[in-house]
Amino acid sequence: xxxxxxxxxxxxxxxxxxxxxxxxxxxxxxxxxxxxxxxxxxxxxxxxxxxxxxxxxxxxxxxxxxxxxxxxxxxxxxxxxxxxxxxxxxxxxxxxxxxxxxxxxxxxxxxxxxxxxxxxxxxxxxxxxxxxxxxxxxxxxxxxxxxxxxxxxxxxxxxxxxxxxxxxxxxxxxxxxxxxxxxxxxxxxxxxxxxxxxxxxxxxxxxxxxxxxxxxxxxxxxxxxxxxxxxxxxxxxxxxxxxxxxxxxxxxxxxxxxxxxxxxxxxxxxxxxxxxxxxxxxxxxxxxxxxxxxxxxxxxxxxxxxxxxxxxxxxxxxxxxxxxxxxxxxxxxxxxxxxxxxxxxxxxxxxxxxxxxxxxxxxxxxxxxxxxxxxxxxxx
Numbered sequence: 001x002x003x004x005x006x007x008x009x010x011x012x013x014x015x016x017x018x019x020x021x022x023x024x025x026x027x028x029x030x031x032x033x034x035x036x037x038x039x040x041x042x043x044x045x046x047x048x049x050x051x052x053x054x055x056x057x058x059x060x061x062x063x064x065x066x067x068x069x070x071x072x073x074x075x076x077x078x079x080x081x082x083x084x085x086x087x088x089x090x091x092x093x094x095x096x097x098x099x100x101x102x103x104x105x106x107x108x109x110x111x112x113x114x115x116x117x118x119x120x121x122x123x124x125x126x127x128x129x130x131x132x133x134x135x136x137x138x139x140x141x142x143x144x145x146x147x148x149x150x151x152x153x154x155x156x157x158x159x160x161x162x163x164x165x166x167x168x169x170x171x172x173x174x175x176x177x178x179x180x181x182x183x184x185x186x187x188x189x190x191x192x193x194x195x196x197x198x199x200x201x202x203x204x205x206x207x208x209x210x211x212x213x214x215x216x217x218x219x220x221x222x223x224x225x226x227x228x229x230x231x232x233x234x235x236x237x238x239x240x241x242x243x244x245x246x247x248x249x250x251x252x253x254x255x256x257x258x259x260x261x262x263x264x265x266x267x268x269x270x271x272x273x274x275x276x277x278x279x280x281x282x283x284x285x286x287x288x289x290x291x292x293x294x295x296x297x298x299x300x301x302x303x304x305x306x307x308x309x310x311x312x313x314x315x316x317x318x319x320x321x322x323x324x325x326x327x328x329x330x331x332x333x334x335x336x337x338x339x340x341x342x343x344x345x346x347x348x349x350x351x352x353x354x355x356x357x358x359x360x361x362x363x364x365x366x367x368x369x370x371x372x373x374x375x376x377x378x379x380x
Contacts, residue, residue: 037229039148039181041130098243100255101196103285104262105379106292107255109197109234111241115141115189118197122185125240131183140301141187147180147204150229177206180220181229184295199237200295201230231256262379263289267372270352272360275368277351277375278344283309286341286349293378300334309341312356318370319363335364 097112111118119141123133126145136143186198205223208216231252238248263281270276279286287309294301294311303312315337316330325333338354353368355361 036232037150037181039130039150041148098238098241098248100238100251102255103288106198106288107234109199109238110190111195111197112193113195114193115187115195118195119187121241122187122197122237125237126183126185128240135300137302140304141189142184142301144184144298145182147182149178150181151178177208177218178220179206180204183233184298186291186295188291197237198292198295199230199234200298201225201227201233202298203229265376265379267369267376273365274353274355275365275372276353277372279349279351280347281349282347283341283343283349286351289379290339290341290351290375293375296378297374302336311339313337313339315367315371317363317367319367 099110101108101110119138123136123143126133130148131145133143134146180203182202182204184200184202186200188196188198190196203223203225204220206218207221209219210217235248235252238251239245263279263285265280266278268276268278279289281289287306290311294313300314301311302314304310313336314334316325316333317335320333321330336356338356340352340354342350342352344350351372353371355364
């Protein structure tokens with residue numbers, strides 16, 4: 001009887017205290033409008049093995065820029081990985097240097113600094129969040145992180161009362177299936193002292209594969225990403241670069257309210273039985289949209305020629321996936337292909353799939369349709 005009385009009194013005490021708002025006004029807005037993230041470095045999932053040619057990219061001359069801001073220390077331009085943690089200055093002297101740009105489905109950061117500096121700061125930022133850089137290709141300006149578990153909890157002010165409340169929140173909760181997040185970052189130099197930064201989230205969800213008695217077996221599967229998490233990471237990176245929190249939030253909201261006009265795309269037959277895409281966009285617009293789609297699909301772009309408007313990718317054909325790929329992964333069966341763009345009249349652009357090996361196998365021709373259909377899905 002005494003135990004019941006004590007429990008009831010304790011419940012009333014906690015219930016009365018719960019009417020006190022534990023969040024500041026700024027935090028309240030953040031939790032109501034955007035999902036937050038909290039990554040655990042000890043709950044990571046290793047992705048595919050990194051190909052040998054991507055493990056040690058050259059740093060010194062990958063971004064050829066003629067001018068360097070006079071306010072920067074010269075050694076900042078050619079930092080190696082071991083020097084990156086030493087960067088303490090966020091470099092961006094004015095928040096006006098950072099803008100949110102949006103074109104159709106594509107949203108990115110435009111930063112008034114050179115690409116080499118932003119490359120190092122972006123890597124430092126994701127390492128500070130607990131991520132490991134698993135793939136990087138300085139030649140194409142792309143790096144990818146590993147997968148980390150995202151399990152955020154409300155941040156309660158430190159006090160003995162809130163420690164009790166947090167314990168009650170956690171007590172008796174059933175096990176929830178995990179979500180794993182990974183990011184792909186693309187750094188594009190624009191002119192001498194301007195850089196565009198593209199950030200793409202990929203997510204894996206834990207699902208129950210089978211049940212044996214009281215034991216549930218789970219696996220991780222690809223899932224539709226939560227765009228609010230991607231937006232929150234973009235906001236956090238803006239602040240990391242030196243931006244004011246409230247101003248960064250306003251810029252994010254403003255970009256959300258802008259219109260998203262999706263391009264019109266058709267898939268047709270090309271020469272020799274390969275597929276081709278036709279965009280109702282000019283050459284540069286099509287290039288930007290394809291780059292965005294490759295980010296969403298995590299396509300390995302080994303090289304690209306901006307002047308010739310060609311991508312060189314490595315992908316595993318649909319016909320080759322099977323026992324070998326399940327044992328050794330898709331990287332073991334990937335082959336090289338060229339994606340070439342050509343502008344045609346009426347401000348349209350055609351995109352061709354070319355087999356570099358010139359074997360013109362039936363399986364490769366079929367894969368060109370499979371590949372371009374996956375690209376089309378990104379714009380629906």
